[in-house]
Amino acid sequence: MVVATASTVKTVSAYMRYLERDCHGEGLLFRGQREDKPLLPKIARLSVRTDLLAAETEMLDEFKLQALSFLQFQPVDDWDWLALAQHYGMATRLLDWTANPIAAFWFAVERPAVDDGPGVVWVFDTKKTDYVSRDAKSTPFSGVRTAVFRPRHITRRIVAQSGWFTVHKYLEDQKRFIALEKNTLYSKRMKKVTIPAASFADIRRELDRCGFNDATLYADLDGLCRDLNRRNPRLEDEEDEADA
Secondary structure (H helix, E strand, O other): OOOOEEEEOOOHHHHHHHHHHHOOOOOEEEEEEOOOOOOOOHHHHOOOOOOHHHHHHHHHHHHHHHHHHHOOOOOOOHHHHHHHHHHOOOOOOEEEEEOOHHHHHHHHHOOOOOOOOOEEEEEEEOOHHHEOOOOOOOOOOOOOOOEEEOOOOOOHHHHHOOEEEEEOOEEOOOOEEOOHHHOOOOHHHEEEEEEOHHHHHHHHHHHHHOOOOHHHHHOOHHHHHHHHHHHOOOOOOOOOOOOO
């Protein structure tokens, strides 16, 4: 396994220079995280009383059963259903990515750092051979390996965030998922940008001025309320501009 290369940026301009210098190609995806933790889907961190795959199936079946009354469209297959469940916070085998590097930068700093640790932006150089073949026979659970999945534009949030996913393969013989940065198929094509905790507030303020914030990137009433909560009162790592 090749360890992902890392760079450190402390400002928006430094991040833009990094993108210009080191991020080329049509298949780049980005993921921002407030803390430097493994690239695992949420379900991999779920503590279940029974078999994980059985719990996953039961959760999705129950979601399908109860979610219909809240929807204004009909999901066409399990790809739609899983993307929708991920959108609303259910633990799935999907991991969020974006084709927009600035959106990923915002997600890395949108809230104060965890225990004063750095935030990160992962850069994943994907290829067309990494993409799932979405046909009548394929499901998110039948792939032979972890793959890249572009969802249909079923929610405003997916559109606003230029959303993509990795859909992770569960290794039944090992009873676990493999973190993407440790996956030998992909580790050589991954890079990481670290962001010091002390830089979060300044970056957040500058991105907000450029129109990147919760209200625009979540593109729904939830996002609007997240943005209002962030502004009033200000977050604990922020100062009033008059005090700065």
